[in-house]
Amino acid sequence: MPIPSGSMTSAPGRAAELDVPALNAELDEMEEGIGSDIEAATARAGRLIETSTALGCAEAYWRAVLLRADLTERQGDLAGAAAAVQEVRRWAAEQGSRRLLSRAHRLLGRIARNTGDLAGSLDHMLKCVAAFSADTPPSERISALIGLADSFADIGSMPAARDQFERAYRTAAELGLLERQLTALNNYAYSEYEAGEPHRAHEVLQRLQALAARHGRPLDAAELDTIARVHLDLGNLLEAEAAADEAVARFAQDGMMEADSQASYMLTSGMVRHRRGDLESAQHALNESEALCREHGLGLLLAEVMGEQAALYATLGQFEKAYHRQCEAQAAERRQSSADREAQIRHAQVLYEVADVRQQAESFRDEARRDALTGLRNRRFIDERLPELLIRQVPAGSPLVVALLDLDHFKRINDTFSHQAGDAVLSTVAGLLVQVPLGATGFAARLGGEEFLLVLTDSSVPEAIMKLEDLRQRVAAHDWTAVTGDVPVTISIGVTAASAGSTVVGLLAHADSALYGAKAAGRNRVHVEENLDITERRNRRMPLAPKGDPA
Secondary structure (H helix, E strand, O other): OOOOOOOOOOOOOOHHHOOHHHHHHHHHHHHHOOOOOHHHHHHHHHHHHHHHHHHOOHHHHHHHHHHHHHHHHHOOOHHHHHHHHHHHHHHHHHHOOHHHHHHHHHHHHHHHHHOOOHHHHHHHHHHHHHOOOOOOOHHHHHHHHHHHHHHHHHOOOHHHHHHHHHHHHHHHHHHOOHHHHHHHHHHHHHHHHHOOOHHHHHHHHHHHHHHHHHOOOOOOHHHHHHHHHHHHHHOOHHHHHHHHHHHHHHHHHOOOOOHHHHHHHHHHHHHHHHHHOOHHHHHHHHHHHHHHHHHHOOHHHHHHHHHHHHHHHHHOOOHHHHHHHHHHHHHHHHHOOOOOHHHHHHHHHHHOOEOOEOOOHHHHHHHOOEOOOOOOEOHHHHHHHHHHHHHHOOOOOOOEEEEEEEEOOHHHHHHHHOHHHHHHHHHHHHHHHOOOOOOOOOEEEEEEOOEEEEEEEOOOHHHHHHHHHHHHHHHHHOOOHHHHOOOOOOEEEEEEEOOOOOOHHHHHHHHHHHHHHHHHOOOOOEEEOOOOOOOOOOOOOOOOOOOOOOO
């Protein structure tokens, strides 16, 4: 940096013309909100650096440097921003400036998150909170709590994340800080979406939209993007498309330059176009998002983009391309999991105890791969383990059976009895799933919503079908009276098996097709993939469930 730490001197002939209180006031204003004009804000931060240099104000100088680093990160130069923030952090630690140290760790946490270093992000956010001092403004405390909640959600600890989001929202509401309230709710909703809880996410978004409407505040691009993602997960394609288009338009209209935001919005647009059947436009949007991710080192988002591209290739019937793209996505995600990440979490726990999270590092690792509601494995675990099983077991001749399970008419349970009742049903079904003998390397997982995955090893296909049929009967025979009254709870199951040349994408697609067959045939049944070559095919026909459209 141009000025060595602790050695600032006034510039001759200029100090008398400058106003220290005005300088600090302008820094306070920028720290409260940078605004959407990134170019103008960057020039303003540069002028504040020059002013603080002329006045010999070291604290003000490093505050301005941190502001410029924040703007540098928003424009996609994560490496340059990180180098500058580390300089600020070192100076703040040496001089005992706890407020500046806290803000530096908050920005380092954001940079770590954008590069996919989730454990590093948590580490910095814990340090950010630990560095709070008596002069830390309430708005900064709220922003830090939101960042900490984001970090908990990123590692899969949704109970802790929910508590922090609600804490940040309540504090902002008590102080009348509208923008902080909206940020807390938006990040809360997006975290629920990423955790596979679109209904919870939608409930949070309803709070956000009602709050914005009461204050006559238009939704911004980030909020519209969250709305698009949640509607997409709920199957509301028209609402998702409208929100995604408006998010991209609002981003361009505001002249914003945040590379991570632009890449994320283009990914959402690609996802919506894919579901709507506009595959050419979907590919164009995903390509643009991928280019931005690679240009600016957005490793975590890049893995998500490549996963969506794999799904698009599968829709086009290009299964080989889909498989290779999925492998690339998994490799990109693994690259974000450096060997020392677990040590970082353990170190953070030793130094910074947060009342909400006092678990051991192994608990964090396991929790990141488990569904918070049911305790089953989650999609992250599936993406790691299923490719390994295909590589190790299928070539060796070991059987591998995959079953997709879906609760029949689950929306009716949520709508009639509440989401709490729905959660109770999901948790009970999960308890029944883990009673199925899955084999030494088999596992049960929740894909999201009311959909589950069972992977059975060490069982032939006929044996696996018998186990799944027993499971179906146990779910139907369970006493659900305390939760759903006289409304029955049943499941539909689609079954397939891996063979030489099977891919993860293809295997899940076949299981999904079989599940649709079970739904179309009346639900509450086990349905085996039509072209599955097995010695003894068992597709037991059960009494028809109440008629309705396949869910």
